[in-house]
Amino acid sequence: MKKKVALHNLGCKVNAYETEAMEELLQTAGYDIVPFTEQADVYVVNTCTVTNTGDSKSRQMIRKAIRKNPQATVCVVGCYSQVAPQDIEAIEGVSIILGTQFRNEIVDLVEKYQQTHERIVKVSEVKQLRKFEDLNIDRFLHTRAYLKIQDGCNNFCTYCIIPYVRGSVRSKSFNKVIEEAKHLAHHGHKEIVLTGIHTGHYEDSGHDLTDLINELSKIEELKRIRISSIEITELNDKFLDMLGKNDKVCNHLHIPLQAGSDEILKRMNRKYDLAYYEEKINKIRGIRPDISITTDIIVGFPYETDELFSETLEFSKKMNFSKIHVFPYSIRVGTAAASMPNQVDEVTKKVRVKKLMALSEKQEKEYYEKFKGKELDILVEECDNNVSIGHTSNYLMVTLNENLLVGKIYKRIL
Secondary structure, rough: OOOOEEEEEEOOHHHHHOOOHHHHHHHOOOOOOOOOOOOOOOOEEEEOOOOHHHHHHHHHHHHHHHHHHHOOEEOOOOOOOOHOHHHOOOOOOEEEOOOOOOOOOOOOOHHHHHHHOOOEEEEHHHHHHOOOOOOOOOOOOOOOEEEEEEEEOOOOOOOOOOOHHHOOEEEOOHHHHHHHHHHHOOOOOEEEEEEOOOOOHHHOEEEHHHHHHHHHOOOOOOOOOEEEEOHHHHHOOOHHHHHHHOEEEOOOEEEOEEOOOOHHHHOOOOOOOOOHHHHHHHHHHHHHOEEEEEEEEOOOOOOHHHHHHHHHHHHHHHHHOOOEEEEEEOOOOHHHHHOOOOOOHHHHHHHHHHHHHHHHHHHHHHHHHHOOOEEEEEEEEEEEEOOEEEEEEEOEEEEOOOOOOOOEEEEEEO
């Protein structure tokens, strides 16, 4: 009888790609993939540490796996195990601990543990995380396929733990990205989402992100190329020129702002000011007037007064985002901001989150209304009981009362 494995992913699109790649490796090795809620012989938890909530959820899922089957091989991998392996070692019942490397060895490590029953811990020093870990996916679980092209970060924003768990910037081989994208497109994926910790920092053998997108556009079966997230400083003239010419690039960019106050941006060690951000957004909208621009904003960062938060609120109104992902500031031990004075209390953070989320909902509704009565391309991602759900190029979620084929693109009037 085949052994069963259940995987659970926490965190970002990069993690989602890595989880999917491990699933494919285990499936190829002969394991049956089952939901995490079922009893399995092997559990894999891909952890997140970007916030305290990520740490907490990671521990919850580890303990859930152990309770489900105390005899199972429980593998804990990813960012939380990279930054705090000792926390995971303290949990009785964990079999294998990996950081943000060695996921491509998951099958061999599981088999080794099952033979020896001796706990395996493989967590490299962050300084050693300099080589891109090659994982590969032929067919993604969801309609929109993620493709990880880059890892690591050199920015060291004062609130962020990621450089300490992902290491320095490194990229997947240009030819390997193209090859993987061709496989995904051949298996029916019409849309690929390029993902990384700093997608805009992609560089291999003299090729940058713009070169990569232009080459991917030559894949006939591939109809959409989406960028998961890109920094405002990475949107150079070469990229903007391509944006005006390449209609396979989705009409949506996620560009983190993080704060609408120059004072807070400086304390965050962000590499731009509001004038620079606004100028770039205006350039983008000059090229693509109807583009969806979504963003991330952190509220309650140290030194953020009511007045400075009001600046963020006003700048967000001015930028007219189509959605704002709002995060209350979370202290990450080891980052510069963790030891800053003037920390904002949790009650104040909650009030500010609520205000910014209300603005986001208003702007999201207004952006959607602009497209009422217009014909758009919809990539169908789900279909059940004569109801089809999918996304447009500009990332509007659309529900249609039709029985349509999942993975196909249809023109419909919104």
